[in-house]
Structure formats: C-alpha cells, structure tokens
Amino acid sequence: xxxxxxxxALLEDYIMKKCLWQFHSRAWDRKDQNxxxxxxTRQILCGEHVSLETPADRCFWVxxxxxxxxxxxxxxxxxxxxxxxxxxxxQAVHERLDYxxxxxxxxxxxxxxxx
Amino acid sequence: MPYHExxxxxxxxxxxxxxxxKGPGEDLTHALPLxxxxxxxxxxxxxxxxxxxxxxxxxxxxxxxIHLSHGPTGCTYxxxxxxxxxxxxxxxxxxxxxxxxxxxxxxxFGAEKVLKQNIxxxxxxxxxxxxxxxxxxxxxxxxxxxxxAIADEVMEExxxxxxxVCNSPGFAGPSQSxxxxxxxxxxxxxxxGTVEPKITSxxxxxxxxxxxxxxxxxxxxDYFKRMGVQVLSTFTGNGSYDELRGMHRAHLNVLECARxxxxxxxxxxVKYGIPRLDIEGFGFEPLSSSLRKIGLFFGIEERAQAxxxxxxxxxxxxxxxxxxxxxxxxxxLWPGGSKLWHWAHVIHEEMGVEVVSVxxxxxxxxxxxxxxxxxxxxxxxxxxPNELEGLEAMMTLKPDVIFTGKRPGxxxxxxxxxxxxxxxxxxxxxKGYEGWVRxxxxxxxxxxxxxxxxxxxxxSKDEIPTGAGFQTAKMLSDVNxxxxxVSSSILRQYTGKYDSVSDLRxxxxxxxxx
Numbered sequence: 235x236x237x238x239x240x241x242x243a244l245l246e247d248y249i250m251k252k253c254l255w256q257f258h259s260r261a262w263d264r265k266d267q268n269x270x271x272x273x274x275t276r277q278i279l280c281g282e283h284v285s286l287e288t289p290a291d292r293c294f295w296v297x298x299x300x301x302x303x304x305x306x307x308x309x310x311x312x313x314x315x316x317x318x319x320x321x322x323x324x325q326a327v328h329e330r331l332d333y334x335x336x337x338x339x340x341x342x343x344x345x346x347x348x349x
Numbered sequence: 350m351p352y353h354e355x356x357x358x359x360x361x362x363x364x365x366x367x368x369x370x371k372g373p374g375e376d377l378t379h380a381l382p383l384x385x386x387x388x389x390x391x392x393x394x395x396x397x398x399x400x401x402x403x404x405x406x407x408x409x410x411x412x413x414x415i416h417l418s419h420g421p422t423g424c425t426y427x428x429x430x431x432x433x434x435x436x437x438x439x440x441x442x443x444x445x446x447x448x449x450x451x452x453x454x455x456x457x458f459g460a461e462k463v464l465k466q467n468i469x470x471x472x473x474x475x476x477x478x479x480x481x482x483x484x485x486x487x488x489x490x491x492x493x494x495x496x497x498a499i500a501d502e503v504m505e506e507x508x509x510x511x512x513x514v515c516n517s518p519g520f521a522g523p524s525q526s527x528x529x530x531x532x533x534x535x536x537x538x539x540x541x542g543t544v545e546p547k548i549t550s551x552x553x554x555x556x557x558x559x560x561x562x563x564x565x566x567x568x569x570x571d572y573f574k575r576m577g578v579q580v581l582s583t584f585t586g587n588g589s590y591d592e593l594r595g596m597h598r599a600h601l602n603v604l605e606c607a608r609x610x611x612x613x614x615x616x617x618x619v620k621y622g623i624p625r626l627d628i629e630g631f632g633f634e635p636l637s638s639s640l641r642k643i644g645l646f647f648g649i650e651e652r653a654q655a656x657x658x659x660x661x662x663x664x665x666x667x668x669x670x671x672x673x674x675x676x677x678x679x680x681x682l683w684p685g686g687s688k689l690w691h692w693a694h695v696i697h698e699e700m701g702v703e704v705v706s707v708x709x710x711x712x713x714x715x716x717x718x719x720x721x722x723x724x725x726x727x728x729x730x731x732x733x734p735n736e737l738e739g740l741e742a743m744m745t746l747k748p749d750v751i752f753t754g755k756r757p758g759x760x761x762x763x764x765x766x767x768x769x770x771x772x773x774x775x776x777x778x779x780k781g782y783e784g785w786v787r788x789x790x791x792x793x794x795x796x797x798x799x800x801x802x803x804x805x806x807x808x809s810k811d812e813i814p815t816g817a818g819f820q821t822a823k824m825l826s827d828v829n830x831x832x833x834x835v836s837s838s839i840l841r842q843y844t845g846k847y848d849s850v851s852d853l854r855x856x857x858x859x860x861x862x863x
Contacts, residue, residue, distance in 0.1 A: 250722040250723070251694045251722065251723050252634075252635070252638075252694070254607070254627040254629070254690075254719065255627055257607075257715055257718055257719050257722075258611075259607075259611060259615075259713075259715055263615075289600060289601070289622065289623070289624050290622070290624050292624070292646050293601070293624035293625070293626055293646065295645075296626065296642040296643075296645040296646050297626075297642065299642075299645055300638050300641060300642055300645075333378070334376060334377055334378060335377075335718070338377075338378035339377065339378065339381075339718070340377070340378065340380065340381040340714070341381060341713075341714040341715055341718055342383075342714060343385070343713055343714055343715060
C-alpha cells in the first residue's frame with residue numbers, strides 16, 4: 235500500500251511540476267482535460283488503441299504521448315506492472331489530480347459565472 | 350501552507366490572505382493566495398490598469414497598425430516603449446504612438462469630433478498604414494463617447510482602411526488582466542473571420558500569447574518554419590492585423606501566455622473547433638516537449654526531433670557552464686503573470702538556482718496554482734505585493750538576484766540586490782535554446798558583476814580595500830568550483846552573437862511538399 239502511495243505521489247509530482255494542461259481556468263474544463271489526457275495516457279501505457287478521429291482527440295493524445303514517454307523513462311518500474319495494475323495506478327492519479335485541481339481547489343474562479 | 354503576514358502590512362489585515370509559504374508536505378488544497386481582486390486601499394500596488402493591459406500588453410505588439418488612445422496624452426505615454434516588443438517592419442508600433450489629446454473642454458463638450466479629426470490626420474500622416482486600433486480610456490468612457498460609431502463613419506469615408514475599437518478603459522477591471530480579457534473577446538467578436546488567409550502548408554497554427562519580446566517570436570517562428578509549419582498569425586507579437594483576422598483557418602492554436610490570451614484560444618475552440626495546446630518556449634526540456642507535441646499533432650515528429658537534437662547539442666554545454674556557477678543561488682521570481690509558472694521549476698532544474706519566492710502583480714489564482722505547484726518547498730508566494738512588502742521579503746530572504754519589472758527592480762538596487770528585467774529582458778531574447786543560454790548569462794552577469802560587489806561597500810563607514818586589485822566576474826564565480834569544472838573542455842561560456850535575431854529575418858527555409 236505504501237508502495238502504491240509513493241508511486242501515485244511520484245506520478246502526480248511529475249504532472250504538477252512539468253505539465254500545464256491540468257490548469258485550465260474553469261472546473262468543467264479541468265475535468266475534461268484530466269479525463270481525456272489521463273485516459274489516453276493509460277491506454278498508451280497499457281498498449282491499447284487510442285482513437286485519433288478528431289483534432290481534439292489528437293490534441294489530447296499528444297499531451298498523453300509525451301507524459302507516457304516521460305513516465306516510462308523516469309519510472310522503469312512501470313514496465314514491470316501488469317495492465318490491471320497500471321489501470322488502478324492511473325485511476326488513483328486521476329482521482330488525486332481531480333482533487334488537487336478541481337474538488338479540493340481553493341481557486342475561487344473555477345466556478346465564477348462571470349469569468 | 351500557512352498564510353504569511355508581512356510586518357509592514359499588519360495595518361492592512363486584508364493583505365494576509367494574499368501571501369502564503371509553501372510548507373513541507375503541503376499541497377494546493379491547504380492554502381492559496383487570493384488573486385485578481387481590487388487592490389486594497391492603503392496598499393500601493395505595482396499593477397497597471399485595464400486600459401494598459403489591453404493596449405500595452407496585447408494590442409500594441411501588432412506591428413502594422415496605428416495604435417491610437419482616445420484620451421489624454423498621459424495614457425499613451427505610460428503605455429509607450431516600456432516593453433521591447435520589436436517587429437520586423439522597422440518597429441513601426443514602437444516608434445510611434447498616437448493619442449486624441451483629450452482636454453478639459455472635450456470632457457465638457459464631447460470628444461468624438463476631435464477623435465475623428467485625429468483618426469484622419471494619423472492615416473494621412475502615415476499613408477502606408479491602413480489599419481488602426483483605438484483604445485478607449487477612463488475619461489472618454491465616462492463621458493460616453495461612441496468610438497465605434499466614429500470608427501464606422503471613418504471606414505465609410507475611407508474604405509481602404511480598417512479600424513478595431515477596444516473598449517477597455519482603465520477602470521474596467523482590478524488590474525491589466527481585465528484588459529487582456531476584454532481585448533481577446535473583442536478581437537474574436539469583431540475581427541476574426543473577416544479575412545480569408547492563404548494556406549500554404551498542411552500544418553497550420555496560430556501562435557497565441559506571444560509578444561516578441563526582444564525577438565522571442567522570431568526565434569520560435571524559426572523552429573516552426575524549419576518544421577514546415579505555417580504560422581497563420583501570432584497573437585500578437587510581430588503579428589499582422591490582417592493575419593490575425595484570419596485566425597479561424599488554423600488547425601491548432603499553440604498557447605504560451607495563458608494569462609493574457611487563453612480567452613481567445615478558448616473561444617476559437619468553441620466557435621471554430623480549433624484545439625488549444627499549451628506550450629513553453631522557455632527552457633530546454635519544456636521547449637523540446639513543446640516542439641515534439643506540435644510535431645506529433647501533425648505527424649511530423651521526426652522534423653521536431655531533428656531540431657531538438659541539433660539545438661541541444663549546440664547550446665547545452667553553454668547552459669551547463671552557467672549552471673555550474675549558478676547552483677544554489679537564491680532567486681525571487683517576481684514577474685507579472687505567466688513567467689511565474691513558466692520559469693518556477695525549469696530555472697531550478699536547468700540552471701540550479703533556488704526559487705525562494707514567487708509573486709505576481711496581476712495574475713489570477715490559477716497562475717498561483719501553477720507557480721506554487723512548480724516551485725520548491727519553503728517558497729513565499731505573494732499576490733499583488735506593495736513596495737514595502739517587496740522590500741521586507743528581500744531583507745528576510747536575502748536573494749542573490751530578483752527577476753521583476755523595472756519599477757520594483759530599481760527599488761531592489763537601492764538595497765544592493767541585483768535585478769533582471771523579467772518583462773522586457775536585459776539581453777534577450779530568452780526563448781529558444783540559445784535564448785535560454787542568454788538568460789543564464791544575464792543571471793550570471795547580474796550576480797557576479799564586480800560593480801555589484803563594490804556596491805556593497807559604504808564609503809561613509811566601510812574600509813575601502815585600496816590594496817586589492819579589481820576582480821573579474823569569473824574570479825568571483827569560480828572560486829569554489831572544482832578544477833574539473835573550471836578546466837572542462839566541454840563546458841563553455843555563451844558564444845552567440847550580440848544580436849541573435851536579425852540573421853533569422855534573412856534566413857531561407859526548405860520547402861515541404863503539400
């Protein structure tokens with residue numbers, strides 16, 4: 235369990251320090267970004283097919299590719315994990331990111347109707 | 350993450366919620382400074398106004414335009430030439446500024462007539478320029494001048510000209526950031542879609558939130574052109590008025606300064622379905638990731654990778670020379686908005702400096718979220734600081750250098766803290782691989798300047814070491830370095846030219862088949 239917590243923290247720290255896509259300005263926008271990019275990151279890490287039908291799909295996908303590559307390079311233990319484990323890990327990172335940037339965020343503008 | 354109360358601001362208790370210290374093991378949900386609020390009475394803010402944000406930050410970098418302020422000349426003066434957003438048309442927009450010169454009598458009797466006279470006079474004085482932006486100011490907004498009606502009248506009488514009206518008077522928001530929002534929305538509503546651009550590539554982008562400070566845009570354009578990507582428009586540094594009217598035809602919006610220009614990206618996404626990709630031109634790793642993302646989006650990743658490999662090989666040994674000498678130096682990162690988060694992590698990682706404080710003059714809480722997430726534990730984060738708070742922070746944190754604007758920068762000098770201009774740069778451009786080395790060199794020169802060392806001596810009481818010889822920056826910086834580093838045959842100081850931009854304007858690029 236401690237091991238899992240540590241791994242979640244490492245993946246979270248990478249996103250918070252190196253990425254910008256999780257910090258769009260509205261709560262709904264952040265939810266959309268987190269969901270789409272982390273889902274595709276999981277698909278890439280699990281070797282699954284990623285849909286690239288629309289320009290928006292491609293845009294989410296490029297952020298996911300770069301994130302997945304960085305994860306593989308920095309955290310070689312990902313390579314030894316089964317698909318189910320990676321899915322659980324990314325799900326936990328997703329929940330944590332939603333908490334930090336949306337549900338637990340102290341940013342008052344996220345839900346400002348006049349923004 | 351406890352709130353931080355400045356001693357000097359105890360008499361303004363509301364200020365306490367505008368500063369926090371990033372504590373060990375804490376995250377963004379523990380505390381976040383308030384932001385984008387009206388400045389508290391009694392706190393002498395360093396902010397600009399909403400007119401300044403619209404004109405000075407976003408409107409004026411457009412290069413082929415007469416930028417006219419409808420108001421007193423003072424408004425124009427304060428938004429003229431204090432930022433080095435150069436352009437490749439001989440800096441027209443920097444050399445000339447225009448105002449309708451509103452006086453007391455116009456406030457009483459109306460200023461529409463004088464505005465119309467000024468518009469016509471300006472077009473006649475510069476017959477080659479057929480585009481104009483007009484900025485409403487506080488006085489003319491309050492008397493209710495209908496600037497749009499006057500602009501329409503002139504366009505009817507002079508069909509060859511086109512005029513954009515920006516209604517963002519100084520009071521239209523708590524800071525310049527209110528003006529960023531207003532001009533973004535006005536531009537997409539009034540001008541985008543009114544010109545059909547010529548598409549010359551299969552890969553077409555708008556480069557948004559980039560202001561060509563000392564040539565930043567031109568450096569980035571060089572990379573895009575080498576990749577065969579057509580930059581339809583730049584919003585707005587070195588950008589052309591008519592190109593910006595054709596933004597709707599891009600395949601992708603790449604966004605740098607989200608604080609000032611995310612609004613237009615978000616609107617282009619909703620209205621035209623153009624996705625928004627946030628990128629970074631500062632720092633080797635963020636820039637490489639950004640170029641790679643653009644390459645991936647268009648399926649030309651190998652072109653991006655070739656640039657990354659070539660540029661990294663050329664400039665990394667020079668960056669590392671400075672990193673060895675900047676390790677552990679304390680920095681206060683006090684810019685306006687976006688550099689707070691663009692730089693917070695990467696200057697620590699790639700130059701070895703310690704960011705002991707971040708602040709933003711006009712940023713929103715979203716900027717603070719990004720900045721605090723990216724800086725290390727113990728950093729002091731402050732929203733909309735006043736001058737006394739800045740002084741107190743410098744006395745307490747004892748930084749080796751601060752990166753800020755020239756007003757707080759000059760204050761820092763008085764207490765012997767060197768500063769670098771984070772807004773207009775010292776010897777930029779700072780974007781791009783070479784630019785990042787130029788930034789490192791400027792930091793090095795600021796910290797190790799022999800003149801700066803002498804400034805610490807007070808001739809009224811300190812003993813002046815008349816027997817000691819003059820020390821060079823290198824003597825000061827290398828004193829504690831290992832022999833291996835000092836005599837390294839790989840690491841080297843900056844070897845680029847004094848002017849790294851002009852040659853780019855003459856460069857030819859490979860043609861990629863469509």
